[in-house]
Each structure stands twice: as C-alpha cells, then as structure tokens.
C-alpha cells in the first residue's frame with residue numbers, strides 16, 4: 016500500500032507507480048513535455064517538477080517512484096517560477112509564427128498560461144524532409160524533448176532519429192540517411208504521434224477532425240485499436256488507441272493507409288452484367304435477379320451446386336450470417352473462407368494435437384518469454400506492431416531463432432538463422448526434435464504428465480538426425496543443434512509461425528512437427544510459451560471461427576456434438592452432405608458440378624494459386640456473385656456485383672490473432688447504395704423466402720445469437736467489449752478470459768500425443784528447364800490483393816512487387832535493379848522488376864503478390880496441403896526470360 020498526500024488530498028495506491036501517474040490518477044494536472052506513458056521516464060523538460068517532503072530540491076514527477084507516506088505539492092509559487100524559467104529557455108528557440116498560427120495547440124496554450132513569449136533565437140540550420148508521403152517536418156519547432164528519438168527506439172525499434180551535436184548546437188535528424196526513408200523509417204507514425212509541438216506532423220491531415228471513433232484496424236490480424244478522425248464526411252486521420260494488443264502503437268497501414276475508402280473507383284451501386292458490361296441497377300432489381308438465379312440453380316442441380324465464401328475482411332456477425340445462409344437458406348455445407356489458404360493448416364494441427372485450433376498464448380506473453388522460435392513468418396513487415404514488440408524483447412536480451420529461407424529483418428537480428436530451403440520445414444523440425452531427444456533436452460516431467468507416444472516418437476525421430484537432414488533441408492547440422500539447444504534452454508520459449516510453415520504440401524504436418532517441439536520441451540500451457548500462428552487479415556480468425564468452414568459449425572464445434580443445438584436455434588435440419596472447401600469448390604466448378612459462388616470480400620481469382628486453373632473454374636459458373644468495395648479481379652467473371660460498406664462504415668466485431676473479440680464501430684455512413692455485408696445477406700435471405708432467422712436489427716443482435724450457440728464466447732457481450740477484450744474461452748460475463756490455453760490439461764481432457772511426421776517432398780522441384788525456386792509472400796506497405804493499399808499513398812512508398820534475387824544469380828543472368836524480367840513456371844508467367852539483395856540465397860527468388868496487374872499467381876502451382884488443401888504458395892520452380900522472349 017502506498018498512502019500519498021497530493022496537494023493536501025489523500026490517495027492510496029495498491030501498486031508502485033511513478034509520481035506523475037499518481038498525480039494523474041488523483042486528477043491533478045501537472046504540465047510536462049518530455050513524458051509519454053509509452054516510454055521510459057526521461058526527466059529532461061523539468062516541467063513536471065514537484066516538491067516532496069524530505070527532498071531538498073524539486074524532483075521530476077515522471078522520474079520519481081511513489082513511496083508510502085509521500086507528501087507532495089505541485090503548484091507552489093517557487094515551482095511555477097521554475098517552470099516559467101524552463102519554458103522560457105525552451106521558447107527562446109521556438110518560432111513565434113507557429114504560436115500565432117495555432118493558438119489552440121496544447122504546447123502553445125501552455126506558453127500562454129505561463130505568459131511566455133516564443134522567439135528570439137530560432138535555429139534555421141535544421142533537418143528538413145519533404146519526401147515522405149505522410150510525415151512532414153518543421154524542425155524549427157523541435158524543443159529537444161527527444162520523444163521522437165526515444166519512441167522510434169523504445170517502441171518501434173527502428174532507431175531512425177539521432178541527436179547530432181551537443182548543448183545549444185544539438186539537432187535532431189535521421190542518423191543513417193539524408194531523409195526519413197533513407198534513414199530506415201517504416202512510417203509507423205509513432206514519432207509524429209508523440210511529438211508535443213508539431214515539429215513532426217501528419218502532412219495529409221489538413222482538417223482537424225470533428226469527431227473521433229474508436230475501432231479496430233482494417234488490415235491485419237494483430238487487431239490494433241485505433242481512433243479514426245472524420246471531417247466533412249471523410250476519414251481524414253487515424254491515431255493509435257491504447258489496448259493490450261498495440262499499447263498505443265500502429266503501423267504504416269493502420270495509421271495512414273485509409274484513402275482507399277474514398278477512392279474514385281469505389282463501387283457504390285449494385286450492378287448486373289449485361290451484354291458483357293456492368294450495368295448499375297437498384298437493390299431491388301439486383302436482389303430479385305440474384306435470388307431468382309440462385310433458386311433456379313438449387314431447383315435444377317440441388318443445394319450442393321452452390322458455394323458461399325465468407326470474408327476474412329468482414330465482421331464476425333457477417334460471417335456468421337454467411338454460413339447460416341449457406342446452411343439454412345441454400346441447404347449446403349459448401350461454405351469456406353480464405354482461412355483455407357493461410358492458417359487452416361495451423362487450426363487443423365492445433366485442434367488435432369491439442370484440442371483447440373487457435374494460438375495457445377496471448378501477445379502479452381512476448382514480454383514474458385526468454386526465447387523466440389520464429390518460423391516462416393516475417394512479423395516486422397506483416398504483423399508490424401507484434402514484430403516491434405518481439406524486436407524490443409530481443410533487444411532486451413531474449414534469444415531469437417529464425418527459420419526462414421530469406422534474411423528478414425528479424426533473421427538479421429537472430430542468434431541463429433536457419434535459412435531452410437523452401438519446402439524443408441518438416442525435416443528441419445524433426446531434426447531439432449531428434450537433437451532434443453539425443454542431447455537430453457526433453458522436459459521429462461512435462462512429457463510424463465501430459466504427453467503420450469514418447470517411446471514411439473523417439474524411435475521414429477532417430478532417423479532424422481541433423482547430420483542426416485542437413486542436405487535435405489539446406490541447413491548445417493551444427494546450426495540445427497544450436498537452435499534446438501536455444502529453444503530448450505529458453506523455458507519459457509515462445510513459438511510464432513506463419514505461412515512459411517503452412518503454405519506447403521506438408522503445411523498442416525509442418526505445424527504438427529512444430530507442436531512436437533513444444534510438447535517435448537514443456538513449452539505449452541504456461542505464460543511466455545506456446546505455438547502461435549500469426550493470423551492474416553483483420554478477421555480471418557473470426558471468419559472461420561464463425562463457421563465459414565465446410566466441416567465445422569460456429570465456434571469450431573463439430574456437427575456431431577453441436578448439431579442438435581444449432582438445429583434447435585435455427586429451426587431447420589442441418590445439411591447432411593459433406594461440404595466442399597474452397598479448393599474443392601474450384602475443382603467442382605471446373606468439372607461443371609458447382610454452378611454458383613457467392614464470394615464476398617475475397618478476391619479469389621487474384622489470390623488463389625495457379626490463376627489459369629482458377630480462371631477456368633470461375634468461367635464455367637452459371638452465377639458468380641461478387642461483393643466488394645471495388646471491381647476486384649474476381650469480378651472479371653462476375654454475374655452480379657453487390658457494393659459493400661467498408662469497415663469504417665459499419666458496426667460489428669473482429670477476432671484477432673490472440674483470441675480477442677474487439678469492436679468495429681461505424682465512423683461514416685456508406686457511400687451511395689453501398690450496404691454492410693450483414694444487410695446484404697439478410698436482404699437476399701428474405702428474397703429467397705427465408706426471412707426467419709435473418710431479421711436481425713443490427714450486429715449486436717446477431718452477436719447475441721452467436722454467444723448463445725458458442726459456449727466459449729458466451730461472456731463476450733457488446734457492453735463488456737466496450738472496455739474489455741478478454742481472450743476466449745470466456746464462458747460468462749464475469750470470466751476473466753483465458754490468455755494461456757491448456758494450462759493444466761489439453762482442451763479435450765486427454766494427454767497430447769506426439770505426431771510422427773515423415774517427410775514427403777513436394778512434386779514441385781527444380782530441374783534443368785526450371786532451375787530456380789520462387790517463394791512468394793508479403794511486404795510491409797501493401798496488403799494481399801492490393802485493392803486497398805494500392806489506392807493509398809502507400810503506392811508511392813512501394814510502387815511495385817519486385818523479384819528479389821541474390822547478387823550471384825543477378826550477375827549470372829546479367830540483371831540489375833529495375834530490369835524487367837519474365838518469370839516462367841510450369842503454370843504460367845508474369846513480368847516483374849528485379850531487386851538484387853543479399854537477403855536472398857543463391858538459387859532462390861522471392862516476390863510479393865500485391866499488385867493486381869502484375870498478377871503473380873499466374874506463376875504459382877496447383878500443389879496443395881495434403882490434409883486441408885491450402886495452396887503451396889511457397890514453392891514454385893521457375894526460369895527467367897527476357898520480357899519479350
């Protein structure tokens with residue numbers, strides 16, 4: 016207990032905090048300039064000085080911890096004089112014009128409050144950078160609080176800003192380059208956000224927002240919370256909000272890439288394809304037309320001739336309605352979503368081995384772990400806020416093992432980087448397991464208590480020694496052993512994995528091989544440990560969890576266990592036939608068995624592998640309903656187009672990577688005739704004569720039905736989600752949530768069984784005709800199908816996908832940066848600009864797939880995961896040709 020007296024008022028604190036925090040808790044306002052709750056105390060501006068009994072001189076409240084019995088005064092005449100003097104020193108170098116121009120700026124108000132005039136000796140020999148699309152500089156307003164330097168270091172981990180010179184001559188400027196970008200800036204905006212004066216500012220924010228709405232990021236599965244500023248009917252600014260996930264931080268996409276919402280080519284009217292072209296129609300006509308065509312197909316070919324694809328970009332409520340529509344209105348289990356192509360392998364592996372198909376631990380465990388095992392994931396680009404947290408933890412001393420064919424940013428920082436050959440995960444993970452067994456690094460107590468099949472596994476894995484596997488996976492035996500030792504020594508060690516593990520012939524099995532490592536070392540069921548897929552889009556975890564999966568119902572519940580409850584609530588028998596997954600739908604469409612697809616918020620043509628095959632399948636459909644913000648590539652084959660409201664234009668919830676359900680709140684009305692996906696689904700259900708069960712008056716009512724059917728989510732009511740985001744399972748409203756799964760038993764109550772995973776090589780191998788191995792993935796500034804990020808100034812930050820190639824290969828082919836080269840695979844070809852980089856190993860190539868016109872998926876193969884059919888985006892044999900050859 017800390018009993019304090021602050022300006023005569025008592026305050027009792029249970030935990031030790033800084034004195035500044037205590038004053039804020041007590042509602043006592045003390046001026047400060049260098050303080051930011053996201054940063055370590057700095058104590059430099061000397062404005063938060065206070066008098067403490069027993070201290071000879073005033074102390075900086077931000078840098079002073081409270082102690083029991085502390086008596087503090089904050090506003091004595093002496094303190095105010097000192098503050099004024101300090102402000103005068105600061106203001107001497109501060110431009111008066113700025114104060115006159117923006118009198119309401121908090122710093123300028125502070126000057127006015129103390130009667131301090133700015134100006135006198137304003138420095139002009141300062142850093143200036145006009146080249147960044149989002150961040151502007153006005154360094155004459157720099158008061159040397161070092162907040163930009165500190166936040167770039169302590170939160171983002173980019174170390175862009177440096178203090179040059181000393182004393183009066185100190186200047187803040189990038190340390191490593193002449194501009195922000197050449198100095199390594201990744202555009203997170205944290206320095207702008209913390210800057211107290213406007214020396215750094217958001218260039219594109221010209222109007223002060225008249226309203227701020229808290230909501231969830233529209234891009235990735237980290238699930239950052241943000242406040243969106245609106246002015247004159249447009250989104251004009253975004254600032255980070257505090258949440259357990261992002262702790263007041265964002266990345267360049269969440270913070271800045273919102274202009275897509277108001278793009279000129281946003282589709283705002285329903286359309287029907289007539290005579291080869293798109294004709295705008297009213298909703299009545301679009302819905303009647305679609306309902307009639309769907310009904311004809313069901314009548315003629317049966318309900319299983321229709322498939323529904325939910326959207327990892329839409330809300331839980333919308334995905335719940337989509338799968339309910341498929342099962343109740345159409346009467347088919349042909350329902351899936353794009354979780355199929357990324358982490359369905361993870362969900363399958365985790366569910367099979369541990370009982371719950373989701374990340375075992377929460378992001379908060381990043382700060383609690385001693386070692387990271389990062390496999391086939393590139394979080395500093397793809398989950399940047401989590402990437403930054405991992406990077407900080409590593410800078411503080413946690414060990415880092417990276418398994419990735421490329422030298423990613425985190426690989427460059429790793430204790431051990433295992434540059435596995437694409438497709439070599441299973442032999443590599445098995446070899447790590449063999450090392451654990453052979454070198455006595457197994458957690459015997461954990462295995463005895465919670466694992467079965469150990470003896471069989473030991474016999475199996477003996478064939479996979481690092482020495483035998485080195486040539487198979489392309490990693491030196493010594494490095495494999497070093498990685499296994501580091502992982503075993505961490506305790507807790509935390510594994511994160513990405514698509515470099517899942518998007519393979521053995522994707523699911525690759526994740527199972529990883530789970531073996533966690534079981535052998537006891538890295539499950541405790542904080543700072545676990546097996547954690549870094550989920551993709553804002554709501555990919557939710558889309559599948561809501562039941563957009565042919566084989567399971569809402570909450571990943573089985574037909575066998577939960578079917579009767581669903582039938583009771585839905586008032587209808589569940590369809591009896593096996594549903595088709597997305598890839599099976601493509602095969603069935605190609606073979607003429609599937610006649611209609613409704614794809615919302617999913618650009619299947621651009622994003623599925625082997626685009627030629629996808630095109631053939633889509634062209635054979637009788638009805639393709641596309642529901643999106645834009646005419647995406649899939650719309651090439653579309654019959655009807657439904658214009659959807661964006662995430663900024665509707666209410667609902669998303670489910671992030673660490674099992675939190677978070678609110679999405681409407682910032683603006685949708686433009687024109689665009690409507691939320693939930694509205695469109697309900698409207699079509701009504702046209703098909705099934706209004707019962709599709710007459711919800713809004714997302715909250717839909718969510719309450721989800722909670723009634725999904726016991727592990729029952730405690731997550733909208734009122735609770737207003738100020739809390741517990742990790743599910745959260746079975747009732749008082750339950751605190753479950754950050755760590757499997758704490759004392761696995762979900763199905765049994766011990767977990769080690770999986771014996773033999774290595775099966777992909778048929779996609781290099782040969783004399785296709786001698787290079789292409790792997791595909793993502794880059795920081797763009798997002799998946801590019802529909803959104805390419806409609807923002809991120810397109811100037813990264814104008815194109817590039818073909819990344821190792822210097823020796825570039826030399827051998829006579830290629831240099833910017834040359835256009837034709838890449839040809841056994842499936843198709845695409846032209847890409849070359850980027851020569853030592854991050855690539857000889858013989859291997861990498862590209863992202865974001866730019867629609869470059870259409871990289873013309874190259875990728877038809878190989879799929881053996882168990883759940885995710886495409887093998889990560890391995891394609893190719894050759895390089897002259898673009899006109």
Ligand SMILES: Nc1nc2c(c(=O)[nH]1)N[C@H]1C(S)=C(S)[C@@H](COP(=O)(O)OP(=O)(O)OC[C@H]3O[C@@H](n4cnc5c(=O)[nH]c(N)nc54)[C@H](O)[C@@H]3O)O[C@H]1N2
Nearest residue numbers: 391392393397437438513514515551792793795797798799
């Ligand atoms: N900026 C940005 N962020 C995104 C997205 C985006 O498009 N842009 N998309 C979101 C989505 S949908 C998803 S699913 C996530 C995906 O996020 P990640 O899983 O990080 O995605 P990728 O970049 O596709 O692949 C990760 C890494 O796998 C490596 N890799 C390739 N082959 C192998 C292999 O055989 N073994 C191993 N161990 N590694 C291999 C690649 O070199 C790459 O660095 O990102 C989400 N976040």
Ligand SMILES: Nc1nc2c(c(=O)[nH]1)N[C@H]1C(S)=C(S)[C@@H](COP(=O)(O)OP(=O)(O)OC[C@H]3O[C@@H](n4cnc5c(=O)[nH]c(N)nc54)[C@H](O)[C@@H]3O)O[C@H]1N2
Nearest residue numbers: 328357616617618622642643647659791799800802864888
């Ligand atoms: N070569 C290669 N290809 C890949 C991958 C790879 O690693 N390599 N990764 C794969 C992976 S993991 C994924 S997840 C897929 C992603 O592929 P997609 O899911 O197709 O891509 P996204 O860009 O996430 O978004 C899909 C669409 O949703 C729309 N949208 C956004 N918000 C809303 C909304 O609220 N409602 C509606 N109706 N529409 C909305 C967008 O405009 C966009 O057209 O790509 C896959 N393709």
Ligand code: SF4
Nearest residue numbers: 167200201203204206
């Ligand atoms: S925007 Fe982010 S990365 Fe760039 S300088 Fe500021 S804090 Fe550093």
Ligand code: SF4
Nearest residue numbers: 232234235239266269
């Ligand atoms: S890390 Fe992901 S959720 Fe967070 S701001 Fe960036 S894109 Fe949005």
Ligand SMILES: [Mo]
Nearest residue numbers: 356357551552
């Ligand atoms: Mo994804």
